[in-house]
Amino acid sequence: MKVIQIETYGDSGVLKLNQAENPQPEENEILIKVAATTVNPFDMKVRSGSMQKMIPLNLPWVPGTDAAGTIEAIGSAVTRLKVGDKVFASTFGGTYAEYVVIKEDQVALIPKNVSLPQAASLAVPIGTSYSFLVEGGELKAGQRILIQGAAGGVGGIMVQMAKALGAYVIGTASGKGVELVRSFGADEVIDYKKQDFTELIKDADLVIDLVGGETQAKSFSVVKKGGKLLSAVMPPSQELAQQYGVTAQFISSAPSHKKLEFGAKLVEEGKIKTQIAKTLKLEDAAEAQDLVSAGGVNGKVVLVVAD
Numbered sequence: 001m002k003v004i005q006i007e008t009y010g011d012s013g014v015l016k017l018n019q020a021e022n023p024q025p026e027e028n029e030i031l032i033k034v035a036a037t038t039v040n041p042f043d044m045k046v047r048s049g050s051m052q053k054m055i056p057l058n059l060p061w062v063p064g065t066d067a068a069g070t071i072e073a074i075g076s077a078v079t080r081l082k083v084g085d086k087v088f089a090s091t092f093g094g095t096y097a098e099y100v101v102i103k104e105d106q107v108a109l110i111p112k113n114v115s116l117p118q119a120a121s122l123a124v125p126i127g128t129s130y131s132f133l134v135e136g137g138e139l140k141a142g143q144r145i146l147i148q149g150a151a152g153g154v155g156g157i158m159v160q161m162a163k164a165l166g167a168y169v170i171g172t173a174s175g176k177g178v179e180l181v182r183s184f185g186a187d188e189v190i191d192y193k194k195q196d197f198t199e200l201i202k203d204a205d206l207v208i209d210l211v212g213g214e215t216q217a218k219s220f221s222v223v224k225k226g227g228k229l230l231s232a233v234m235p236p237s238q239e240l241a242q243q244y245g246v247t248a249q250f251i252s253s254a255p256s257h258k259k260l261e262f263g264a265k266l267v268e269e270g271k272i273k274t275q276i277a278k279t280l281k282l283e284d285a286a287e288a289q290d291l292v293s294a295g296g297v298n299g300k301v302v303l304v305v306a307d
Helices: 041-048 116-136 153-164 176-183 213-222 238-244 257-268 282-293
Strands: 002-006 015-019 029-038 066-074 086-090 099-103 107-109 144-148 168-173 188-191 204-209 223-231 247-250 276-281 300-304
Touching: 002 282, 015 282, 029 086, 029 116, 041 282, 066 099, 066 116, 086 116, 086 257, 107 257, 116 153, 116 204, 116 223, 116 257, 116 276, 116 300, 144 153, 144 213, 153 168, 153 176, 153 257, 168 176, 176 188, 204 213, 213 223, 213 238, 223 238, 238 247, 276 282, 282 300
Parallel strands: 144 168, 144 204, 168 188, 204 223, 223 247, 276 300
Antiparallel strands: 002 015, 029 066, 029 099, 029 300, 066 086, 086 107
């Protein structure tokens, strides 16, 4: 099968199109013929080597954290899914390939009303949104939530899931992203290049940080006492958390079919819509990663592996 591999850490130039043997599923695993995967910021962090102390790799390594495709084979202990099912999943590595093996408990049937590339674009955003809104944030109907970076691939899905949960949603974006976030149903959209969110928001029950840096530090001032600030980017300052009387955590979303099924139901109900910024071929993985690294992409960059 064809795969994209990295044999050493570095920039996008280390991504190589190679041939590898098809993987075989163990008893609790599923073999997926991949139709599409997507590019996530995590892919570039791992590729660069900046995370090698935390996540050491056995090189050569195949990037990719999500996939959608058709089940080709199942392990002997698999009972929930069958050969021929169209599925989507999130995992750690291996999806920049024609075939990938993933544990059954990380795989779910795709929503009935989307294509396989669209399903691939939903996998990581749905899982992340569930981890932040339902598990970490314990978001309730009527609560106020601020999503920093609401026009991105994860942010856009998070806005829609938060609305489906009954929250009052405020999102930050810029340029064309402002109208995009508004189209997702956000109650307020702040153009962070023209407006200072700290002057416009107060007493948010929950702030989701998808940006980091100065934005994260400034976000503490808009959380009400007893509220939460959750980051997908970097560990928040515990000194600031204590100063403002809030809970602040870095969250890493663990893959789960239950999260995907929760999101798939919302997609089928029309409460979550996909947003694909650009579609490229697997062979164009380097170009795709550079596009995402440059920033300003509203939605997901999809790599089509097979028709």
